[in-house]
Amino acid sequence: MSSEASTEVLPLLPIKEMVLMVHMEHPVVVGRARSIAAVEAALAGEEKTLVVVAQRDSAVDAPSQQDLYAIGTRALIRKMERRSNGGISISLRGLERVQIEDVDSTNPYQQARFKVVPLPSDQSSEVEALHRDVLEQARQVEELMTSDWPKGLLVQMLESLRDPLDHVFVLASLLRLDVKKQQAIHEANSRLQALRLIHDYLNHEIQVLTIQQEIANQAASNVSQEQRQYMLRKQMAAIQKELGEQNPEQAEVEELRQKLEERNLPEAAQKVADRELDRLERLPPAAQDYQLIRGYLELVAELPWSKSTEDNLDLGHARAILDQDHFDLAEVKERIIEHLAVRKLNPRSRGAILCFVGGPGVGKTSLGQSIARALGREFERIAMGGLHDESELRGHRRTYIGAMPGRIIQAIRNKGVNNPLLLLDEIDKLGRDYRGDPSAALMEILDPSQNVEFRDNYLDLPFDLSRVFFVATANTLDTIPRPLLDRMEVLRLSGYTEEEKVQIARRYLVPRQLKEVNLSEEKVRMSDAVLEQIVRRYTREAGVRELNRQVARVVRKLAVRFAEGNDEPVSVEPSQLPDLLGPERFFVEKLRQETVPGITTGLAWTEAGGDVLFVEAVLMPGGKGLTLTGQLGEVMKESAQAAQSYIWSQADNLGISRDKLQSNGIHVHVPAGAIPKDGPSAGVTMATSMLSLYLDKPVRSDTAMTGEITLAGLVLPVGGVKEKALAARRTGITRVILPKDNVKDLSEIDETIRREIEFVPVTNLKEVFRAAF
Amino acid sequence: MEFGLWKPPADVLHLGERWFIKLEVAGVCPEEVEIVVHRNTLRIRGCRRDMLLEEGYFYHSLEISYSRFERIVELPFTIATDSIRWEYREGMLLIQLQKEDAS
Numbered sequence: 001m002s003s004e005a006s007t008e009v010l011p012l013l014p015i016k017e018m019v020l021m022v023h024m025e026h027p028v029v030v031g032r033a034r035s036i037a038a039v040e041a042a043l044a045g046e047e048k049t050l051v052v053v054a055q056r057d058s059a060v061d062a063p064s065q066q067d068l069y070a071i072g073t074r075a076l077i078r079k080m081e082r083r084s085n086g087g088i089s090i091s092l093r094g095l096e097r098v099q100i101e102d103v104d105s106t107n108p109y110q111q112a113r114f115k116v117v118p119l120p121s122d123q124s125s126e127v128e129a130l131h132r133d134v135l136e137q138a139r140q141v142e143e144l145m146t147s148d149w150p151k152g153l154l155v156q157m158l159e160s161l162r163d164p165l166d167h168v169f170v171l172a173s174l175l176r177l178d179v180k181k182q183q184a185i186h187e188a189n190s191r192l193q194a195l196r197l198i199h200d201y202l203n204h205e206i207q208v209l210t211i212q213q214e215i216a217n218q219a220a221s222n223v224s225q226e227q228r229q230y231m232l233r234k235q236m237a238a239i240q241k242e243l244g245e246q247n248p249e250q251a252e253v254e255e256l257r258q259k260l261e262e263r264n265l266p267e268a269a270q271k272v273a274d275r276e277l278d279r280l281e282r283l284p285p286a287a288q289d290y291q292l293i294r295g296y297l298e299l300v301a302e303l304p305w306s307k308s309t310e311d312n313l314d315l316g317h318a319r320a321i322l323d324q325d326h327f328d329l330a331e332v333k334e335r336i337i338e339h340l341a342v343r344k345l346n347p348r349s350r351g352a353i354l355c356f357v358g359g360p361g362v363g364k365t366s367l368g369q370s371i372a373r374a375l376g377r378e379f380e381r382i383a384m385g386g387l388h389d390e391s392e393l394r395g396h397r398r399t400y401i402g403a404m405p406g407r408i409i410q411a412i413r414n415k416g417v418n419n420p421l422l423l424l425d426e427i428d429k430l431g432r433d434y435r436g437d438p439s440a441a442l443m444e445i446l447d448p449s450q451n452v453e454f455r456d457n458y459l460d461l462p463f464d465l466s467r468v469f470f471v472a473t474a475n476t477l478d479t480i481p482r483p484l485l486d487r488m489e490v491l492r493l494s495g496y497t498e499e500e501k502v503q504i505a506r507r508y509l510v511p512r513q514l515k516e517v518n519l520s521e522e523k524v525r526m527s528d529a530v531l532e533q534i535v536r537r538y539t540r541e542a543g544v545r546e547l548n549r550q551v552a553r554v555v556r557k558l559a560v561r562f563a564e565g566n567d568e569p570v571s572v573e574p575s576q577l578p579d580l581l582g583p584e585r586f587f588v589e590k591l592r593q594e595t596v597p598g599i600t601t602g603l604a605w606t607e608a609g610g611d612v613l614f615v616e617a618v619l620m621p622g623g624k625g626l627t628l629t630g631q632l633g634e635v636m637k638e639s640a641q642a643a644q645s646y647i648w649s650q651a652d653n654l655g656i657s658r659d660k661l662q663s664n665g666i667h668v669h670v671p672a673g674a675i676p677k678d679g680p681s682a683g684v685t686m687a688t689s690m691l692s693l694y695l696d697k698p699v700r701s702d703t704a705m706t707g708e709i710t711l712a713g714l715v716l717p718v719g720g721v722k723e724k725a726l727a728a729r730r731t732g733i734t735r736v737i738l739p740k741d742n743v744k745d746l747s748e749i750d751e752t753i754r755r756e757i758e759f760v761p762v763t764n765l766k767e768v769f770r771a772a773f
Numbered sequence: 774m775e776f777g778l779w780k781p782p783a784d785v786l787h788l789g790e791r792w793f794i795k796l797e798v799a800g801v802c803p804e805e806v807e808i809v810v811h812r813n814t815l816r817i818r819g820c821r822r823d824m825l826l827e828e829g830y831f832y833h834s835l836e837i838s839y840s841r842f843e844r845i846v847e848l849p850f851t852i853a854t855d856s857i858r859w860e861y862r863e864g865m866l867l868i869q870l871q872k873e874d875a876s
Contacts, residue, residue: 043832046822047840078779080835095778095840 007101010074011038011050012112016058019182020073021169022094022119028052031087034062037109039077039088048077051098051112054179065103071117071187074098097186119165120190130195131164137202138171144209164191168198177201252294253281259301266305269461273300296398299405299413299459308419308467312376313344325370326363327504332356332491336371353446355427355472355485358493361543364473367493368423377469378420380411384438384472388431393441395458405458408445408465419467427484428474439481446470446487494722495542495610497750498535498730504544505531509551516552517559524558525571526551533574536730537584542610542723554580598693600772601704602685603728603736604677605720610727612704615682616669617689623665630670633678640668642711643687646765647694650713654769656694666690681718683709684737687765688772699772703760704728705737713765717741722748729753737762737771779838781817783846792870794846799864800824800837806866810854815846817866850874 013028013035020026030039042050053072060067079091098114135158142154154174158167172185181201188194260273276293283290312318318340322333335354356364365381372379387393387407395406405413411422430438444450445465453462472488474480496504510526534554539546557580558570578584598617603610620627626644628637644666647654651661668686670677684707692699706724708716717739725746728736740761746754760771784795796817798806806819820841848870856871 040832043835044826044830046826047820048823048835049840076779076838076840077835078838080832082833093779 007113007115009104009111009113010045011041012072012100012103012110013038013042013050013052013075014055014063014068014110015052016055017179018173019054019069019179019186020052020075020092020094021173021182021186022073022097023166024169024173025078025091025093026173027089027091029083029087029089031085032061034109036086036088037107039080039090041107041109042077043080049074049095050077051075051100051114052092052094053100053112054183056179058179064105065100068100068103069183069187070100071183072098072100072112072114073186074114074116120188120194122190122192124192127164127191127195130192130199131167134164134167134171134195134199134202137199137206138167140206141175141202141209144206144213165194168194171198171202175201175205253277256280256294256297256301260297263301263303264306265300266461269300269305272461273297276300292398292403296458299409300461302413302416303409303459303463304412304416304418305463307417309377309417311340311343311419312374313340315340315344318374321374322370325373326367327507328496328500329363329367329493332367332493335489335491336374340375353448353470353472353488355474355480355488355490356493357474357477357490359475359495359542361541361545361548362493362495363543364493365423365425368421368471368473371469371471372421375421375469378415378417379423380415380420381423381425382407382411383425385426385429386431387438388433390436390438390441391457393438393445395456397457398460403458406441406456408454409456409459409463412463412465412468418464419469421469421471424470424472426474427472428476428479430479439484443484443487446472446484494720494748495726496544497726497753498532499750499752501535501539501544501547502528502531505535505547505551509544509548510555513548513552513555517555519555519559519562523562523569524555525569526554527572527574530572530574530577533577534581537577538581539585550581595698595701597696597698598689600685600689600692600699601701601731601733602682603704603706603724604679604681605718605723610720610723610725612727612731612733613670613677613682615685615689616671617686617693618667619660619693620665620667621663623667625665627665627667628669629667631676632670633676635680636670636678636682639680639683639709640686642709643683643690646687646709646711646713647690649711651694654691654695656691660694666693679718680708680716681706683707684715684762684765684768688768691769692773695773697773700735702733703735703737703772704731704733705768705772707737707739707742707762707768709765715739715762715764715768721745725749725753725757729757734758735760735771737768739763778841778843780844781842783844785846785848790871792848792872794868794870796844796866796868797864798842798866801842801861801866803861803866806859806861808857808859808868810852810857810870812851813848815848815852815868815870817844817846817868818842 013030015028018026020028030036038050042048051072052075053068055063056067056069057063073094074096075092075094077090078093081089083089097117097119098112099117101113101115104111104113138158139155142152154170157170161167161170168185168191172182177185181197185194185197188197257277260270260277265273276297280290280293280297283293315337319333319337322336326333339354356367358364368381369379371377391406393406393408395409396403404410408422412418412420424442427442430442432438445454448466451465451468454465455462477485477490506526506528510524510531511521514521514524531551534550535547538550541547554572554577558572561570572580598619600615602613602615604613605611626641628640632640647656648661651658668689670682684705687709688699688705706718706721708718710716721738721742722745725736726749734756735758737760740763743759743761746759762768762771781796781798783797784793786793786795794815798819798821800823801819801821806817809816809818818841821837821839823839851873853871853873856869858869860867
């Protein structure tokens, strides 16, 4: 065609968001009135052609020449269809590139005066190379394209064309480049330029598509990883089933179920266990509840709901064992035998609850063990000392994390029988605080009528404790709450006399210690004199614990000699003791030979047994009233005041001058000053001290005394007479003044002591004073 | 997919040594048809112009391609240029030609 330079006029159709390139065909929907008019005008032409040009800004609705690119396309309307909304769908085919000279907007539609701009046709090796590269890129792009693009179509399309520019145009249209980029390609002055542009865009497109694909692949691999694991698990389960194996959780549940079935649970427990088992089965092992429920079920399965030991009710056998293990303690042993006898006659009788009270080391705990041995019962010791939380005994509710059953249920579980002997050790040292009072819980546990259905908070099922043999021990009864004390049968284990201790040492302690170091009894001989010396000079206690330690020390020292090669039997002499045990630890309180007025020997009862104490009193000329020192408790202070008041009121009868009373204060001190003392039993002692002072007459030094006084001068009975007598004897006292009402207690005291000490029973202070001076 | 100018459909047939090309170009002005021969290819160009162009005609829909067309037909032999004859009959362009050797 030879119309290259000439200008023509055609209707103008501005289009948005795209550039119609030469040889390309595009559907376009025409909606704007002016554009519709332009299309109508084109249709009214012979050739159905118009000029299409892209808008610079698609937001402009009625673009003027400035809003349009200068290079457009002469296009043929290939097809046309009217739409129901008045718009027109047309298919446009680009015929030629045109340069718009100017736009005439006077008609209802715009008209463009334009000049054809032929496509470039430059040829060079660079064009050739770039062209090949672009085709290769196109292949890659198609490779990377996902979704809806049919594979191979792009390449096929490109192969059907030969002109490099046609390739560029196809690619530019299909890549959904923005208008600016498309227009740049459309306007390109040379093939080289067009190819470079599309080359850059394709490069960018490849990168984006690569990243897109990576992301998609990653997401896909995440999904498939999980699916893989799921499939593997399924397969594993299938294999295990095939092999007759179960997965560990399943096996665990089965094992528990079996255990529970074997246990022969009570109905209530069976119901709860079944329910919990069902829950357990449905939970994954990783669930928090899983371990909780498992722990609970294990407890239920391990508790001895119906398993118990047979009691050995042979009284002779029991007696033999008790004698074998413990020296003396006749009263306690008798009580135990009684209990067995009752059991024998009535097997359904309730479990007894005994409480042993006595100083440390007197054998309370080991007595419990002996009973268990005699009866053939399982033995478990539960330390109560310092227990101050009710839930320690009764358990925590299962809702709490780390909840556990209480000590009682735990002990029964450990022993595996429902009738063990439970030793509640040091029950007097129970604490109590805001968390609850454990003694209240103990009351339920120790009440035979309530403990048939003991309910542990953790277990939350009734458990029968009535077959349990409870034995409690305590050093003192003072701190045990009354209601609790009422439920127990108290058996006192008073201290041992020196003779008894020597016996215990000879029969039990020495053989035991020798066995400990693997020496035979023939090798080491310890005479009673040696043991007596140890008892007297190296220990001071009601029990035999310290004695045991000292014996052990001696034995160890001897063991060294044997280990060094000596093989000759050794006989320990009293004179060797300082070498073996060091200097004597305790001086037997010698009687104060030269006593001065105002000093009186009293007798006290302590947790460690009896003891001697001195009451010292001095007159303070010019002073007034009564001063009391030596850590005296309230009760003791009051009895000192009572003593003073009595003496003042009876001054005339006692022969004390009024002068002396009025012009002097009095100070009473009870050594040792650092040890707290309390109780009313020093009343007579203090009264005697004061009187001795006022009369300036010393008290007999071989005499000790105990007894509570009243203002009327009566002497009331006191406790711990046996211990006090033992202490007096230890100190070398030969006379003891004691209330007449306590005489009956003397029967507990060993024959030998009764022979050595003269007991002076009194009913009032006058008799005391008569005996004291 | 088509590119560029519209292409009329074409049949190629022969009767012995005489080859015929039939082109469906109804509505095309025969005077404007241009036939160029180069070795074994035949390029036919022309233009279809709308003949109903009086005032008041209004297109409701359009499917016929107007304006210029171009059709290139390749034959399995070199065409004898001077053997070409053509006529326009009932909307079809009928081209007659022969092999160069045979002429």
